[in-house]
Amino acid sequence: MERSSLPVAIIGGGPIGLAAAAHLVEAGESFILFEKGEHIGTHFEEYGHVRLFSPWMYNMDPAINRLLGSSTEWNEPKNNLLPYARDLVEQYLAPFSHLPQIKPHIYVKAEVQSVSRKRMDKLKSTTRNEQPFVLHIQIQEGMRIFEAKAVIDASGVWHNPNPLVSSGIWTNNEREAASSIFYTIPDVLGKDQSSFENKHVVVVGSGHSAINSLIQLNSLRKRKPELAPSQITWLNRKATAEEAYAKINHGFLARYRLGEQLQELLNNSILQIWNPYDIEHINQDHDGQLTITGTINNEKKEIGQIDIVIANTGNRPDLHLFRELRYDLDPSMECTRSLAATIAAKKGVVAAHGERELRHPEENFYIIGAKSFGRSPSFFLINGYEQARSVVASITGNQADADRVVISFPEEWMTPS
Secondary structure (H helix, E strand, O other), X not given: OOHHHOOEEEEXXXXXXXXXXXHHHHOOOOEEEEEOOOOOOHHHHHOOOOEOOOOHHHOOOHHHHHHHHOOOOOOOOOOXXXXXXXXHHHHHHHHHHOOOOOHHHEEEXXXXXXXXXXXXXXXXXXXXXXOOEEEEEEEOOEEEEEEEOEEEEOOOOOOOEOOOOOOOOOOHHHHHOHXXXXXXXXXXXXOOHHHXXXXXXXXXXXXXXXXXXXXXXXXXXXXXXXXXXXXXEEEOOOOOHHHHHHHXXXXXXXXXXXXXXXXXXXOOOOEEEEOOEEXXXXXXXXXXXXXEEEEEOOEEEEEEEEOEEEEOOOEOOOOHHHOOOOOOOOOOOOOOHHHHHHHHHHOOOOOOOOHHHHOOOOOOEEEOHHHHHOOOOOOOHHHHHHHHHHHHHHHOOOHHHHHOOOXXXXXXXXXXX
């Protein structure tokens, strides 16, 4: 096939990948989308019990809405309601993925193994940009090769967590103890409840995920005292617990009352807080119990007789797929250098941005969505929707449209009270 007639390949069937598909459809451009899970929105379903921090109006993409709006079977959610993560899949992503202009181009249970240029390794430059991309995809029937004229990676970072050890390295001890560690936001009041009943639970992290886990554990204590965790320990890298409280108790995040619920938990005797705590070692004994060794202000502190650990320490991008592509990343944040500078300058909600901040030396290759933010946890869906719109505009030859900001944050998000 001529390169110009090839589709655009999208990696990831979450909201950002589907938004890219929607914009491509509106531009009259063909696409193929690969989702590793059994259906679209798999990552969101894994923490479906968690309520999102912002209402529906800021979790929907205009292009998806326009295409869904043409379907008489879709009931648009009320803009001001706060959805759970599972609602985003069931009420939004799933209906969109079944539209006739979308469904035939989605491959599920399709794991991308590699992306490269046709007949070219990274060293070859002559006519490089004229060659199509080649994607090796593991599907149920076996390995299959697809060609594309552009690649948009919207696969996210959900299944690539940071380790517990504060130095950022994975140790054999931690890997061996993995059966006693949750690297997600567990459903404490639902399917995962038995893992925490009458157990010593350690929560590691200082962000919203860790706070959600702590609140869920406290809710179990209040609803079923006889099954409550025997001890909840919070290992917080911040200097004080109040720093985490202050971080969430402003602007739109106050809509979900996380601050009030965390404050209630801080006053509860079942919670033991260690901060600022840096983990150095994890060991598991023959009975399966864990011991964590670390420091507080350079003083050794050991925590033993741990039954289960919730590791809410953030995630990092997996870049192995693109070894043969020419990408350029900030060495510390692992996102493009331009975006790293934008994130570092803001230190909070990152303003809407587009294709120019996402460019790599490899023409028509883009990382968008949570993965585009590298190791920064500052990403919001609205960031990804604007990225998808802008990148698609550039790929389809409308650079003027790519350079203007269409989707932006409400003013109160940018200037939190």
